[in-house]
Amino acid sequence: MPGFRLLLLCTCMATSDKTLPESNRVRIVVATTVMLTFISYWRAAAVVLNDLGSSAFYAAGIAERAIGKSAPWFILAVMLFSFAVRAVYVESCSMFVRGGVYRVVKEALGGTLAKVSVSALMFDYILTGPTSGVSAGQYIAGLVNEILAAADAYGWTPSAVHSLFQGAPHINQNTAAVLLAVAVTLYYWWQNIKGIEQSSEKALRVMEITTLMVILLLGWSIVTLLTRTDWHFPPLPVASNLHFTSESLGFLKQHPSIPELFGVFGICMAFGHSILAMSGEETLAQVYREIAHPKLKNLKRTALIIAIYSFIFTGGASLLAVMLIPDKPRLEVYNDNLIAGLAMYMVGPQILRLAFRTFVVVVGFLMLSGAINTSIVGSNGVLNRVSEDGVLTEGFRKPHKKYGTSYRIINLIVGLQVITIIASRGNVYVLGEAYAFGLIWSFVFNSLSMLVLRFKYKEQRGWKVPPTLTIRGLEIPVGLASVHLVLLATAIANLFTKSVATIAGLVFTITLFLVFTASERVNRRRFSLAREEMREQFQLLKEETVGREAIDLRPGNVLVTIRDYHTLHHLRWVLQRIDTREQDIVVMEVRLVGAGAAAYDLSMDQIFSGYEQTLFTRAVSIAESFGKHISLLVIPARDVGSAIVQTAHSLESSIVVAGLSSKMAPQEQSFYLGRAWEAMREPKRPFIFQVVRPDLSVETHTIGPHTPSLRPEDVHLTHRLWLQLTRIPGLESLHHSDIISLALTRLARDYTCHEHEVIAQFKSGKDKRFGLPAPLKPDEKPPNPTANG
Amino acid sequence: MDLLIKFGIRIVETMFVAGIIGSAIVIVWVGLEDLRTIFKPGEE
Numbered sequence: 001m002p003g004f005r006l007l008l009l010c011t012c013m014a015t016s017d018k019t020l021p022e023s024n025r026v027r028i029v030v031a032t033t034v035m036l037t038f039i040s041y042w043r044a045a046a047v048v049l050n051d052l053g054s055s056a057f058y059a060a061g062i063a064e065r066a067i068g069k070s071a072p073w074f075i076l077a078v079m080l081f082s083f084a085v086r087a088v089y090v091e092s093c094s095m096f097v098r099g100g101v102y103r104v105v106k107e108a109l110g111g112t113l114a115k116v117s118v119s120a121l122m123f124d125y126i127l128t129g130p131t132s133g134v135s136a137g138q139y140i141a142g143l144v145n146e147i148l149a150a151a152d153a154y155g156w157t158p159s160a161v162h163s164l165f166q167g168a169p170h171i172n173q174n175t176a177a178v179l180l181a182v183a184v185t186l187y188y189w190w191q192n193i194k195g196i197e198q199s200s201e202k203a204l205r206v207m208e209i210t211t212l213m214v215i216l217l218l219g220w221s222i223v224t225l226l227t228r229t230d231w232h233f234p235p236l237p238v239a240s241n242l243h244f245t246s247e248s249l250g251f252l253k254q255h256p257s258i259p260e261l262f263g264v265f266g267i268c269m270a271f272g273h274s275i276l277a278m279s280g281e282e283t284l285a286q287v288y289r290e291i292a293h294p295k296l297k298n299l300k301r302t303a304l305i306i307a308i309y310s311f312i313f314t315g316g317a318s319l320l321a322v323m324l325i326p327d328k329p330r331l332e333v334y335n336d337n338l339i340a341g342l343a344m345y346m347v348g349p350q351i352l353r354l355a356f357r358t359f360v361v362v363v364g365f366l367m368l369s370g371a372i373n374t375s376i377v378g379s380n381g382v383l384n385r386v387s388e389d390g391v392l393t394e395g396f397r398k399p400h401k402k403y404g405t406s407y408r409i410i411n412l413i414v415g416l417q418v419i420t421i422i423a424s425r426g427n428v429y430v431l432g433e434a435y436a437f438g439l440i441w442s443f444v445f446n447s448l449s450m451l452v453l454r455f456k457y458k459e460q461r462g463w464k465v466p467p468t469l470t471i472r473g474l475e476i477p478v479g480l481a482s483v484h485l486v487l488l489a490t491a492i493a494n495l496f497t498k499s500v501a502t503i504a505g506l507v508f509t510i511t512l513f514l515v516f517t518a519s520e521r522v523n524r525r526r527f528s529l530a531r532e533e534m535r536e537q538f539q540l541l542k543e544e545t546v547g548r549e550a551i552d553l554r555p556g557n558v559l560v561t562i563r564d565y566h567t568l569h570h571l572r573w574v575l576q577r578i579d580t581r582e583q584d585i586v587v588m589e590v591r592l593v594g595a596g597a598a599a600y601d602l603s604m605d606q607i608f609s610g611y612e613q614t615l616f617t618r619a620v621s622i623a624e625s626f627g628k629h630i631s632l633l634v635i636p637a638r639d640v641g642s643a644i645v646q647t648a649h650s651l652e653s654s655i656v657v658a659g660l661s662s663k664m665a666p667q668e669q670s671f672y673l674g675r676a677w678e679a680m681r682e683p684k685r686p687f688i689f690q691v692v693r694p695d696l697s698v699e700t701h702t703i704g705p706h707t708p709s710l711r712p713e714d715v716h717l718t719h720r721l722w723l724q725l726t727r728i729p730g731l732e733s734l735h736h737s738d739i740i741s742l743a744l745t746r747l748a749r750d751y752t753c754h755e756h757e758v759i760a761q762f763k764s765g766k767d768k769r770f771g772l773p774a775p776l777k778p779d780e781k782p783p784n785p786t787a788n789g
Numbered sequence: 790m791d792l793l794i795k796f797g798i799r800i801v802e803t804m805f806v807a808g809i810i811g812s813a814i815v816i817v818w819v820g821l822e823d824l825r826t827i828f829k830p831g832e833e
Contacts, residue, residue, distance in 0.1 A: 255794075264806055267805075271805075300827045304823050304827065466819065466822065467814060467818060479814065479818070482811020486808030492801050493801060
């Protein structure tokens with residue numbers, strides 16, 4: 001049988017110029033489900049809030065500059081409305097587990113509008129990074145200036161420096177913000193090139209610190225409100241209280257009376273200028289796939305947590321800022337770092353306020369820099385998905401030689417973001433206003449698509465946005481239509497009132513759309529040729545999830561992971577040693593997909609690209625040279641470690657073999673896999689993990705619980721103890737394992753009662769004997785095992 | 790032209806007001822539904 005398989009492999013490689021019968025092509029099992037590790041709704045909420053909450057640091061300042069002092073009411077209204085928008089996302093996720101704007105719009109309105117919506121979404125993503133980065137820079141530069149001013153006021157500044165600055169020394173806030181934003185963006189560029197994934201653990205930690213800050217902020221603000229009497233509520237959100245600047249009137253500046261003349265339209269305009277407070281909703285759709293069971297219920301819990309948190313944080317902070325900070329400093333000094341300004345206007349000593357402001361800046365930096373990373377990861381995911389669909393040349397998706405990431409797309413995104421940061425010259429207002437364009441239009445497309453899908457697909461969904469009226473059998477989605485109407489009206493108002501955003505957004509969206517459309521046409525022919533060629537060589541077997549039976553493997557097989565076709569020495573090493581008549585070899589490539597890509601449906605052609613074709617062609621030719629059969633497998637995954645351990649478990653592999661990682665030492669690779677194994681649910685089985693270096697030296701580790709390799713002196717000690725103990729009447733039937741068992745029980749007890757002592761003993765074990773007594777002499781009496789509790 | 794602008798603005802206003810009223814119902818409805826269902830133990 002193996003010989004027969006080999007013959008087939010040789011044949012297919014030799015006759016690639018001719019289409020082979022299906023049975024003669026190399027079978028590759030392609031898993032279409034991305035391997036994910038599931039997270040709780042708290043973690044999901046933390047991931048979304050890291051993105052959504054970051055807007056609290058700049059949205060209120062931008063809105064107030066555009067519409068005047070009643071801006072906080074509009075921010076609060078937007079935060080309330082965002083709960084309704086979230087309901088639309090919940091419905092879309094209940095229909096498509098892999099939701100997201102592209103998937104939903106493509107299903108409802110077709111490929112062309114899907115490309116338009118993705119172009120708008122890309123504009124949103126590209127601008128999120130610069131807006132967050134520049135805002136973080138403003139917070140830090142503002143703090144530095146505040147500290148310098150305080151130092152100068154106390155006479156701590158050298159007189160030469162004081163006279164050089166003609167007063168308190170200071171830095172240019174905008175220039176500093178640009179430099180810092182560029183530096184942080186470049187840092188995350190490198191992290192993304194290396195392929196370090198976003199972690200829900202980190203997001204949770206950031207949110208814990210942020211929650212502490214929010215509690216302090218609200219608590220201290222309440223004390224301040226109770227102590228001071230000079231505070232006031234912002235003016236009510238009525239048309240007469242709205243003060244639009246010529247900048248915020250946009251194309252309507254020729255008709256400055258319009259907002260007041262029409263009243264409601266003015267409110268709609270003001271709502272539009274505050275809409276950026278709910279950026280980050282798309283992250284909810286992306287994170288849905290990773291939410292643990294029961295998915296829909298947990299998604300709703302996530303949505304509710306986000307709604308309450310963002311209402312209190314974003315809405316509350318903007319309201320308190322207007323109530324506590326006097327108009328002049330709020331507009332002139334703290335407009336770009338409003339929460340920092342709020343910290344400075346609390347009651348209490350200056351040093352305490354300055355310390356709290358520093359804390360606010362640290363939290364702001366953590367959240368805003370996290371949002372930069374999210375923007376890079378998100379846009380990379382979306383562009384990868386679009387590229388996989390054949391609308392961008394495959395060159396864009398070419399993996400990085402060392403790290404395996406789609407570095408060209410990352411370079412393009414970060415390049416655009418750096419240009420945007422420099423062009424903004426540190427002006428958060430311009431960036432925020434422009435950013436809202438992509439945001440609102442991606443919401444409009446999403447809600448419109450969901451509306452269309454209510455009529456297009458009438459079958460039962462997991463959940464529907466209420467209320468829905470049924471008149472003579474016709475279902476009228478009142479709730480969904482209402483949300484869409486608000487979004488559409490706001491988007492139209494924005495189109496006329498945000499001239500910079502409209503021009504920049506339209507230019508960007510149209511350009512990107514044209515690039516997508518043109519390259520799709522150019523690629524179509526090339527893709528069809530490549531696909532044809534691939535069909536001649538490989539038979540792709542689509543499997544939702546991978547099982548041993550699907551690949552026709554015996555238990556105890558060897559799983560070989562491959563990525564770079566230049567480094568397949570470990571596959572050669574395996575083929576040299578394994579007799580495939582006795583043990584099967586399965587070669588697996590883990591196809592890394594970004595956070596965004598995981599949200600979308602993956603077809604086989606998307607997973608098995610030209611790169612995989614080259615990679616597997618090389619793997620097959622190596623197997624041919626040894627005359628042995630190998631099975632081939634492609635797994636899309638977010639995390640390589642999880643994918644390997646889950647696949648090894650599914651395939652009942654006894655050994656996993658990998659080449660030396662370019663990022664980690666073999667011990668680290670093993671530790672990384674071990675952690676992924678520990679995170680996997682029971683039942684699970686341990687396996688041997690071998691790392692083969694290029695010089696073919698091998699390091700072997702066991703993943704999962706295993707019998708430890710005892711050193712000779714430990715074996716000797718156990719034996720001595722056994723000899724002594726079995727001399728005692730009644731203990732003749734004692735086994736060596738009983739001694740180990742008792743020793744471990746005692747260690748566990750000691751660890752529970754005296755944790756620090758045990759740890760210290762392990763750490764200080766110079767001779768690695770951890771202070772154990774020397775082996776017993778033959779005539780020595782053993783210690784009493786039950787004594788010394 | 791002015792008449793056209795005014796007509797356009799009136800349409801946007803109507804859409805906005807109708808949408809806001811409907812969205813308020815959505816928020817209250819979903820909020821109550823969530824409070825009744827999502828924190829109850831058990832599978833979906």
